[in-house]
Amino acid sequence: MRTWLTITLAMLASTSATAQEAPTVAARIEGRAEQSVKVGGKRLAFTAEAGTYPVASKPDRSDATAGYVAYVRKGATAERPVLFVFNGGPGAASAYLQMGALGPMRAHVPQNPAAPLPAEAEVTANPASLLDVADLVFLDPPGTGFSEIGKDADPAFYQSVKGDADAVSQAARAWLAENHRTASPLFILGESYGTIRAAAMVDALKAQDGALKVRGVLLLGQALNMIETSQRPGNVVTYPVSLPTLAALACYHHKRPAPCAPAASAEEATAFGPAYLDALYKGRGLDEAARAKVAAKLADLTGIPAAFYLAHDLRISKERFRVELLRAEGKVLGRYDARYTAPLPANAGEMVGPDAFSAVSDLYGKAVIGQLASIGVAAPERYKVITRFPGEWSYGAGDSPFNDWPFMARLEAAMAAEPKLHLFVGTGLYDLTTTVGAADYLFAQANLTDDRFVNHRYPAGHVAYSDDVSWRKLVTDIRAFVIAGSKP
Numbered sequence: 480m481r482t483w484l485t486i487t488l489a490m491l492a493s494t495s496a497t498a499q500e501a502p503t504v505a506a507r508i509e510g511r512a513e514q515s516v517k518v519g520g521k522r523l524a525f526t527a528e529a530g531t532y533p534v535a536s537k538p539d540r541s542d543a544t545a546g547y548v549a550y551v552r553k554g555a556t557a558e559r560p561v562l563f564v565f566n567g568g569p570g571a572a573s574a575y576l577q578m579g580a581l582g583p584m585r586a587h588v589p590q591n592p593a594a595p596l597p598a599e600a601e602v603t604a605n606p607a608s609l610l611d612v613a614d615l616v617f618l619d620p621p622g623t624g625f626s627e628i629g630k631d632a633d634p635a636f637y638q639s640v641k642g643d644a645d646a647v648s649q650a651a652r653a654w655l656a657e658n659h660r661t662a663s664p665l666f667i668l669g670e671s672y673g674t675i676r677a678a679a680m681v682d683a684l685k686a687q688d689g690a691l692k693v694r695g696v697l698l699l700g701q702a703l704n705m706i707e708t709s710q711r712p713g714n715v716v717t718y719p720v721s722l723p724t725l726a727a728l729a730c731y732h733h734k735r736p737a738p739c740a741p742a743a744s745a746e747e748a749t750a751f752g753p754a755y756l757d758a759l760y761k762g763r764g765l766d767e768a769a770r771a772k773v774a775a776k777l778a779d780l781t782g783i784p785a786a787f788y789l790a791h792d793l794r795i796s797k798e799r800f801r802v803e804l805l806r807a808e809g810k811v812l813g814r815y816d817a818r819y820t821a822p823l824p825a826n827a828g829e830m831v832g833p834d835a836f837s838a839v840s841d842l843y844g845k846a847v848i849g850q851l852a853s854i855g856v857a858a859p860e861r862y863k864v865i866t867r868f869p870g871e872w873s874y875g876a877g878d879s880p881f882n883d884w885p886f887m888a889r890l891e892a893a894m895a896a897e898p899k900l901h902l903f904v905g906t907g908l909y910d911l912t913t914t915v916g917a918a919d920y921l922f923a924q925a926n927l928t929d930d931r932f933v934n935h936r937y938p939a940g941h942v943a944y945s946d947d948v949s950w951r952k953l954v955t956d957i958r959a960f961v962i963a964g965s966k967p
Contacts, residue, residue: 504653506530507544509625510856516583516604518611524553525583525610527854531626532653534646542632545650546619548573548851550583551658552610560613560664560694560965563651565620567672567702569643570866572624573617574847575840576670576699580944580954581615583608584853586846588839588945592818600842602849607954612961613666616654620676621646622866639873640886644679645687651680652687661688664965666695668957671913671941674698675705675874678890681900685893694964696890697903697957700913700941703886704921710796715759719752720916721797726780727908727915728817734782734804741908742936745915748780752916758793797911798830811835816940817911839945891926902932903960905953910941933960 509529515522528551531544552559564581565573578586585608586600609615621637622628628637636642655661665684669677677696684691710717726748727741735744758765758773765773773793774785783795783803795803801812805820811827813819813835821835844864851859874884894900906918915936922934935956939949 503656504532506532506547506653506657509546510851510854510859512854514583514854516606516608516610518606518608521611523610526551526553527583529625529851529854529856531624532650534621534649536633536636536642536646540633542629543621543637543646544626545621545646546572546624546626547650547654548577548582548617548619548624548854549654549658550608550610550615552614555614555660557660557662558664559660560666560961561616561655561660562609562613562666562668562961563616563618564668565618565647565673565676566670567674567676567700568623568865569620569638569672569872570623570868571672572619572847572862572864572866574862574864575843575942576668576944577617578602578843578846578850579942580950581605581609581957582617582850583610584850586843588842590947592816592820596838596842600846602846607951609954609958609961612958612965614660614663616651618647618650622868623863625862634868634870635873638868638870640675640679640875641683644676644683647676648680648683648687652684652691655691661691664692664694666697666961666964667693668697668699670699672702674701674703675886678703678886681893682889692899693897694899695901695903695960697905697960699905699943699953700910701904701906701918701921702913703890704917704924705913706884710798712794712796715756716920718759718794719755720920721914722748722752722755722777722780723916723919724797724817724908724911724914725783725795725800728800728812728911729780729782729804731818731909732782732804732812735779741938744780745908745936749916749919751776751780755793762792796829797914801911802827802829802831812911813940814911815840815942816907816945817909818940836940836942840942887921887925894927894931899964901960901964902927903935903957904932905935905937905943905956907937907940907943907949909939910943912941 507530511528514527515524529548531546533541534543534545535541564576566575584602585605586602619626667677723745726744729735730739730741730744774788777788778785809823810820811823811831816836819835848859904918906915937943937949939946943953944950
C-alpha cells in the first residue's frame with residue numbers, strides 16, 4: 480500500500496493562481512484489480528483502482544483527503560481523453576453516476592415507476608460504458624467515499640463552493656500527475672450540485688495548472704442559475720421557467736385531454752411563457768378578462784383548476800404542484816422524478832418532505848459496495864455514499880440580497896478564454912428540481928454561440944439514467960461530445 484504522507488510543498492501550494500509543474504503525490508490505494516468489459520461488441524481490458532489523495536485548505540495545511548475510483552483502459556496513451564465524474568449533494572459520493580450510467584458495471588432498476596422496488600438492484604456489465612472513448616475517474620469530494628476531513632480542518636473551506644472545487648481539483652490534478660496524463664484532453668462531468676462544482680473547477684484547475692487541456696464541461700441536472708429559478712415567491716421569472724415541466728407531467732399523469740405527448744406539452748408551455756410572464760409582471764394591473772384567460776390556459780396546460788390560479792395570483796410553485804396534481808387520488812409526486820408517486824399524508828400542506836424517487840437512488844448507493852469489493856477493496860462498507868455536513872454550505876454570496884452567484888458567468892469567461900472548451904447540458908423532462916425550462920433560460924441569458932454548447936432533454940427525471948431509454952440516449956450524446964471535443 481502506498482502512503483500519502485509524502486505530500487510535497489508543491490502540492491500544498493496548489494491553490495496558487497500561477498501555473499506550476501504538476502506535483503507527483505502517491506495515492507493511498509484502497510483496492511486494485513485487472514478487469515474487462517465488452518463495449519460495442521469489443522472486449523476492453525482495463526485497470527480498476529480506488530484510493531484517496533491528500534488535499535490542503537491552504538499551504539502547509541494538508542487536512543483532508545479526496546477519493547477516486549478510476550477505470551483506465553490497458554495501453555492508454557497520454558493523448559487518450561480523461562473524463563472526471565462526480566455527483567452532487569453537497570455531500571454525495573460518485574456512486575450514482577458510476578453504477579447507474581457510465582461505469583463498467585451498471586445497476587438495473589425497475590422501469591415502471593409504479594413497480595415495487597427490489598431490496599437490491601441487479602448488476603451486470605455495462606455495454607455502453609464510455610471506456611471505449613475515455614478513461615473514467617469518479618471523484619469523491621472530501622468527507623465522502625473513502626475520503627476524510629480532518630478534525631482540525633477548516634470547515635469554511637471544505638463547505639464552500641470555492642474550497643470544495645479547489646480540493647476536488649487538487650485530487651484530479653494529483654491523479655493526472657501520478658498516472659502521467661497531464662497532457663490528456665480533459666472533460667469534467669457533474670450532476671446536480673456537482674454542476675456548480677464542475678463550473679468552479681474550470682477556474683480552479685486553471686489556477687493550479689494553466690497547461691491542463693480542459694476541453695469539455697458536462698452538466699446533468701444543471702443548477703448554475705439556481706438563484707433565478709429557485710422559486711422565491713416574488714420572482715415572477717420562475718413560474719414560466721417551470722411551466723414546461725408542469726405541462727409535461729400533467730400529460731404524463733393524464734391530467735390533460737388525450738391525446739397528448741409530454742414533450743409536445745412542454746413545448747406548448749414554453750411557447751406560452753412570454754405571455755405568462757407578461758401577465759405576472761402586470762400583477763394587479765392585469766384586467767379581469769385577461770386574468771381569466773391566462774388562468775384557463777394554465778389550467779389546460781397543467782391540470783390544475785383555473786380557480787386555483789385565480790386564487791393564487793396565477794402562480795403555483797413546483798412544490799405545491801407536487802401536492803395538488805394528484806390530490807384527489809391521495810398521491811404526491813416525486814421531486815427528483817415526478818413520474819413516481821407516494822401516498823399523500825393526511826396532514827399535507829403546501830410542501831411534503833419525503834421524495835418518492837429516493838428509494839431508487841438508494842439502489843445505486845447499495846450497488847457500489849459490491850463493485851468496490853470486486854476490485855479488491857477491504858471492508859467496502861466503509862464507503863460513505865452520503866455525508867451530512869454540519870452547518871450551512873457557503874455558495875459564496877453571503878446574506879446580502881444584492882449579491883449574486885455568477886456560476887454561469889464564470890464558465891462563460893473561461894470559455895471565452897479557451898476556444899476549444901465546450902459545454903454540454905442534459906436535463907430530465909420529469910425533473911421537478913432542475914427543470915428543462917431552467918436549462919433553456921440559462922442559455923437564453925448566456926453569451927454563447929450555438930456552436931459552443933449542446934442542450935439535451937431526456938425522458939426521465941433528475942437521475943436521467945434510471946430510465947433505460949433515457950440512459951441510452953444520454954450515453955450516446957456524451958460519447959459524441961467527448962469524441963468531438965478530443966479532436967486536435
